Amino acid sequence: MADVRLPGTLTPLFPGLPRRVEVEAPTVLAAIDSLEQQWPGLRDRLVAEGPTLRSHIHAYVDGERAALDTPVEERSRLDVIAAISGG
């Protein structure tokens, strides 16, 4: 199971969504889609048309910058970050 860390801006939008959750998925997109099953609407908050990660959402797999098709291993850590931006 991959260890997924989610941004703090996401959890208030979905009751019961923890900051840290385990999922089994082969790619970043599959991991997000897995979370979508439990928290409908979550995918839209991270993924734009394309599909592509939203412009201010970054993903890292085991510390390396990742895209939606980046593989996720059994024991990977997937960090989903809301970029430091805005004002």
Add this chain to the structure above:
Amino acid sequence: MPKNMLTVATRKGTFVLESDDRRDWKLRGPYCEGWPVYHAIYDPTTGEIYAAAASEWHGSAVWRSADLGETWEMSSDGLTYGDEDGRKVSKVSTLARAGDRLLVGVEAPGIFESSDNGKTWSLLSTLSGQHGSEEWDDPANQPPGHLGISGFVTEPDNSDRFFAIVQGVGAFETEDGGSSWTPRNKGLRRDWPADYEDVGFCVHKLVRSADPERLYQQNHVGMHRSDDQGRSWNEITEGLPGDFGFAAAAHPHDAETFYVIPVDGGHGRTMHDGKAAVWRTRDGGSSWQDLRQGLPQQNAHLGVLRQAMTIDSHDAPGVYFGTSTGQVFASADEGESWSEIASYLPSISSVDVAVLD
């Protein structure tokens, strides 16, 4: 006594102001998790509040509250052009109720509809085929602010008939619920060359009056009036301090009375001379009076956006506007005198009023 409620959309969430007497107001919020909210409305059909919002991080969605703002849900289910289309929904700009449908205007220009009060959405129209529609889908041609569809004007007794404004292009009317559209820009002034006769106008705000035949319009270069349901327009700017503005409101019982807030048409886009004023006509635009009592008259560089002025339905209607610097001003006497009822909100995008029994 009815409760008066203002729904205020801001750069950092939605707020609610409430008053029993239109004198003392109480503020609640912020709601919608501090997302930038472009337009928020109270819908008397459902008793719900809807807020069109677009987070820099998490994209566009319509928030809804069934308990006057105490709790909220949001959805963007179906609010997309899809992965293959090429256009993106970068912003949800404006909301309106049309019969049993809720409408939301988006950027890139398009209209989505919901038949379940905002839970799910589907594309109604992109106004494709209209002159200029190929160009307005090009991100390089999008005007500053990128609102796309910047406003609707619906008709109370005919939900199939409504106007939609395409920012920087003009007003269009549908009479069949959104299947077909007709430009309604005849007679409008424009001070720039254009490729087409019927589009290429910068309509900021379109308002229905108490007379079904009459509409008012503030655009980039002047105030205009139509006495034939938008089929033709005549300019009524003379007497105002300038031809530029965004916000406008029509008296609910008197078709001759109309309010507008002129602002500097340059880059500043704040009220003229640093003195706050609302301008009112009582004769359909033949003459204008400035209303200043209670409004700041020194160093008041206030901007007011297109959805940020509204008027209530009382016999002596109250007028309200919110500023880009976070103040809300209210008048309970048709604009004769004003008071500041909120002072330190984030930049205000829209103000909507409801009188609740």
